Amino acid sequence: MKSLSYLNKYFFKYRWRLLLGILFIVINNYFAAKIPVMVGESIDILKGEKESTLGQSLFWTAISLAGLIILFNIIKGFFLFLTRQTLIVMSRYIEFDLKNEIFEKYQQLDYSFYKRQSTGDLMNRISEDVSQVRQYLGPGIMYTVNLIALFPFNLYQMLKINTELALYALAPLPVMAVLIYLVSNRMNRLSKEVQQEQSRLSTLAQESFSGIRVIKAYIQEKHARKNFETSSNSYLHKTMKLVRTNALFMPTISLLIGTSTLLTIYMGGLIIFGKTSNLKPGEILTFILIIYNLTWPFASIGWVTSINQRAAASQERINEFLKTEPAIKNPSKEPIEPFQEIVFKDTSFKYREDLPNVLSNINFKLKPGETLGIIGKTGSGKSTLLQLIVRQLDPTSGEILYNSEKLSAINLSEFRKNSAIVPQDVFLFSDTIYNNIAFGVLEDEEVSEERIVEAAKNAHVLHNVEAFSDKFETLLGERGVNLSGGQKQRVSIARALIRKPQILLLDDCLSAVDTETEEIILGNLKRLNQEHQTTSVIVSHRISSLRNANYILVLEDGKIVEEGKPENLLRKAGLYRELYDKQLMEEPNVFED
Structure with a gap:
């Protein structure tokens, strides 16, 4: 749990939501513990086992008791709503802040860091790992506090009625907590295996979609289908193991609840018929309802423990990343x-x-x-x-x-x-051509259509853009897939030119254009250099690209x-x-x- 201490700053930031949430849980559980007692007393009053304090006829007594039980349930539900509006909403706010903190760190880290890391791992830290941490921040904390608050209230009511029967009724609950913990651990391990296999399956599908032209060109459809089927079968096998384990969850809880209920009824009956105590039938019903009240909180111990383990592992990965210092500052x-x-x-x-x-x-x-x-x-x-x-x-x-x-x-x-750089590996966003070119404009500057057109013209891509039906509003596919290699390079050059940089760096970014287009672009660059005193650095494996050097x-x-x-x-x-x-x-x- 040491790694999760990093989140304490967020708990302090949202301390009022946290404190109010805890208060609402306590109030909710106070009424939750009172409802079984009221139900039991109602039974005893209606059976004549206990005198009514309402001083009314039997009919109005029944109506009044039913009204009080409904009122207590409404109050309990209202405070449960407030609990979720504080603690669960708090967890979403912290999730939002943590994702922003991680993304901000992504922006700070240098180029060499990204050469060492895989994109999938970086994506998992800001998505899957943060989601695991949010489970601890929301449900994990809420159910833990709920158990801590609920158990004393219910234990007090049980001990107040009959200590001996309370011990019998509670005996199976620790066993249930241990069994649920063991089942949850197995489910956790199998869930990770399923997620990993699902990631492989998604990767295969994504690569097949992206590389469909290569697959068809090399007639490798059968090979691609075989790989996908192999991964699908593995995913099915692991998912079925998880389903079988999951099937043990509710039966285990039901068995132990049933055991506790049977013990309560049997031992309560012995106490009543043996007259070793003034225990009443309605009080046995109170015990049964309290057991059902305690069932999920105890069952959640294993689940919450599993959540906390996953969250701690995820937060450790996040902490390791957040502590990484950029080499370039x-x-x-x-x-x-x-x-x-x-x-x-x-x-x-x-x-x-x-x-x-x-x-x-x-x-x-x-x-x-x-x-x-x-x-x-x-x-x-x-x-x-x-x-x-x-x-x-x-x-x-x-x-x-x-x-x-x-x-x-x-x-x-x-x-x-x-400065502006046009890299060798051109990257275009899944956005309009207009926005891809405007990306080169500084934040404190305004972009106009005239500037976009001028940049596209200097990069000799304007005529290509105007040939599209939507012109500059043409939406590009992933990495500009619906443009040719030469068009992508020229849009990227336009993005650099719109900035009007003092230093312009071109990294072999004319390799996909023909010699005529290359000559036009180089001529435009030479003119711009003279007009704005721009310094250009042109990297190329073609000597023709360096004719103006x-x-x-x-x-x-x-x-x-x-x-x-x-x-x-x-x-x-x-x-x-x-x-x-x-x-x-x-x-x-x-x-x-």
Whole structure:
């Protein structure tokens, strides 16, 4: 339960709801304990075993007693309603706050954290784990307090009537609590197995839907169906085991309730006929009703314990995540100076200490209005270099300077507001094209249709958008599935251009467009660079994408093996010339002026 102590701050925040909920439970259980006594007394009064204190005829006495019992039940129900409106609503508020806290943490954590974690695990922490914790916050607390409040009231009434009969009546209840605990534990274990298998089944279905074109292209429908059937059979087998265990739950409770009821009737009868006490028939009925009152609270002990165990395990996972400190932090809230230069000084980077360097001894400068081209073979470190520029990663050694100040010391939020990156792996939201482009606009700026149209035009995607029946209101599927690869890249470029950044980073984002489209986009970028003094960094494996670069870095195995102006690199018999000649043979028209 130690991990659940993290939630104490939320209990304090909603302390009035918690305290009122406990008070309502106490009042509810006071009336719940009184109702069986009133029913028993009513029987004895009507049988003449006990004198009525109402001083009325038998008929009006019966009406009055029935009215009081109904009134007590109404009061009990009203306070039960108030209990749920305080404790259960409190649990929903805490669930809301906890999910927001986790999501806020997601926003703070750095890029390297997400490379280590699976998306499914992160989703489970904010959904399944929080749901398990909410069960502890709501039903767990409510039923625990309910038992603590109900048992003393009912025990007092039973002992007040007859101590010996009370011991017989209560004897099976501890046994019931232990058996329910054992059954609940087994149900908990089997439920987890069913959930895991259900997750696998859902994953198979989702992958089949997403990859249906690949499945059909390779004629793998039978293989996909076989995998799904195997998982379905496993899910069925585990679900049936859970159903069989679940079937033991109510019969176990019913057996022990019946045992307690039989003991009460039998021993009560012996006491009445043996006249060892002044026990009355109505009081035996009171005992039976009290037993039914105590049945669920005692049965819930195992269930609540199981809830608390699951909640503790889930909260431990949440705590572990919430205690994770981001490797990249914003060190300052001071405004930054306008961009003058970015300097890499002997910068190296590796993802882990036990791994080799991805980049080694990188040195170069970025100036306003310049276009830097970065080219190299796959795995040479091009994308990692871009991530260092926008400080998604920090260098392992060396330093990166922004206007002579360490990049790690300036206001990171302000720096990123002045930059925009188009990643290699283009991501579009399941939203309209308009909103996907407008996503690049800063929060404190207004977005207009004119700006959207201008950005789409500069990215040379406007004509494609206008060809859709809904134009900019066209709703995209998951990850922009209803767009071609080139269209997705150009929408992503429009998203970056609408920001009008000081620093624009393009990570091989023209790979899916044809050479004619590429030339138009590069021409627009060159014009925008000149108009707004934008600094561009273009990463590409195609030399044609770097035709407007002022300076080029050639990377190989994480090192700069060549650098200089494009015309100077062509004069050398190096890697750049080799790539140029190969691509010239493949696409001769690309390099013609």
